[in-house]
Amino acid sequence: MLWQKRATRNRAAPLARTILAAAAIAVAPTVARAAGPATLALVPGITTDAFYITMQRGAAAEAKKLGYPLIWQGGASFSPETQIPVLQALLAKQPGALMIAPTDTTALINPIRQFVQAHIPVISVDTTITDASLLQSQITSNNTQGGEAAANAIAAFAHQTGEVAVINVKPGISTTDERQKGFLAAIAKYPNMKVAAIEYDDDSPTNAFTETQLLLLKYPKLKGIFGTNVFSAEGVGKAVVAAGKKGNVDVVGYDAEPDEVNLLKQGVITTLIIQQPAREGSLAVQYAVDILSGKASAVPKTIQLDNVVATTATANDPNVAQYFYQTQTLP
Ligand code: T6T
Numbered sequence: 001m002l003w004q005k006r007a008t009r010n011r012a013a014p015l016a017r018t019i020l021a022a023a024a025i026a027v028a029p030t031v032a033r034a035a036g037p038a039t040l041a042l043v044p045g046i047t048t049d050a051f052y053i054t055m056q057r058g059a060a061a062e063a064k065k066l067g068y069p070l071i072w073q074g075g076a077s078f079s080p081e082t083q084i085p086v087l088q089a090l091l092a093k094q095p096g097a098l099m100i101a102p103t104d105t106t107a108l109i110n111p112i113r114q115f116v117q118a119h120i121p122v123i124s125v126d127t128t129i130t131d132a133s134l135l136q137s138q139i140t141s142n143n144t145q146g147g148e149a150a151a152n153a154i155a156a157f158a159h160q161t162g163e164v165a166v167i168n169v170k171p172g173i174s175t176t177d178e179r180q181k182g183f184l185a186a187i188a189k190y191p192n193m194k195v196a197a198i199e200y201d202d203d204s205p206t207n208a209f210t211e212t213q214l215l216l217l218k219y220p221k222l223k224g225i226f227g228t229n230v231f232s233a234e235g236v237g238k239a240v241v242a243a244g245k246k247g248n249v250d251v252v253g254y255d256a257e258p259d260e261v262n263l264l265k266q267g268v269i270t271t272l273i274i275q276q277p278a279r280e281g282s283l284a285v286q287y288a289v290d291i292l293s294g295k296a297s298a299v300p301k302t303i304q305l306d307n308v309v310a311t312t313a314t315a316n317d318p319n320v321a322q323y324f325y326q327t328q329t330l331p
Contacts, residue, residue: 037068038096040288042281043086044074045101045127046203049230050257050325051277052101055125058278059099060330062285070285071095072329078169078203080107087111091118097288099281101126104172109134121291125284126277128174136296137287139280142304143175146273147182149309150226150252153271155190157250158223163196165215165225167208167232170200176228179254183226196222201232208235209242216243224250230257230325233272237263256310256324267312274308274323 042059044052056072063070073090075082083103090098091114098115102108102124109131115122116134125139132138154164166183169176180198187193196219201207208231215222216239225240227233233253237260240249246268253260256274263269287299308323315321 039069041071041095043100046078047074054325055277055281056329059281062282080104098122099284138302141275143178144182146307147179148186151183151186154224161192162223166198168228179228205231205235209239212236212239227253230255234259237268272310
């Protein structure tokens with residue numbers, strides 16, 4: 001197996017840790033670090049997004065429990081241009097395993113291949129790449145189902161008739177592409193409904209806001225808008241309020257960061273399709289540790305987690321609110 005060298009190093013880790021702990025006072029700290037468990041690296045799509053911050057929390061808690069150091073490092077925008085240099089810097093540090101949310105289905109293939117060639121196992125978490133042969137596991141949500149659920153929520157609001165629109169991030173992101181596909185397929189099942197427009201905001205709430213303002217002017221009879229992620233839904237919701245169209249134009253969003261949750265409680269966003277990023281992060285760490293401990297065969301190749309649907313009516317229910325995203329990483 002490609003990662004045998006690393007797995008062996010980790011099987012020896014508990015013993016090495018005990019010896020080193022006993023000798024900690026006498027031994028130089030650099031020696032102790034080199035012989036400890038391999039460092040796990042988690043690279044989010046973007047560091048300022050509550051979705052990935054919540055994922056970090058799940059990963060950090062699990063890594064702490066299992067006794068593995070975790071590096072969380074990513075770009076300040078959701079783009080290969082900022083993510084690839086992060087990967088290059090990480091490769092030089094030779095982590096034990098890489099867990100990554102690739103910002104593009106194809107642009108990240110070669111950078112990820114470099115880790116595989118360096119015998120570093122790679123797990124995708126949230127988004128993925130089209131070359132699954134490079135990945136030990138792919139962890140994500142059921143994005144197609146989430147898109148369908150968004151369409152059905154908008155259709156119910158619109159009494160199954162009229163025009164709707166989508167504000168998406170950009171093409172080439174596995175998750176949001178699937179959400180859009182699921183949404184379009186579900187709307188197509190309503191004979192009296194039509195998708196009037198699909199716009200891309202490049203993961204910017206400001207762009208989503210402006211695009212929504214223009215859509216509301218161009219399609220005055222618009223019944224609803226689907227914002228496919230945190231920043232899209234936030235921009236759509238705020239633009240609908242600014243246009244005085246709350247209650248006339250339905251907003252269905254993905255994810256659950258604080259601004260979205262506020263809009264949900266106010267009845268601007270009427271439905272949020274919420275993911276389980278903390279669980280995704282925790283599973284990624286468990287799988288990475290399994291692989292490094294010689295138990296790669298126990299790790300599923302793909303796993304899709306269920307979404308949780310929140311509505312304005314259920315927003316204060318603790319069983320739902322427990323899934324809302326956090327804004328502070330764990331140390
Ligand atoms: O919706 C999540 C994530 O699943 C998607 O891949 C990118 O956007 C988010 O991070 C939310 O902003």
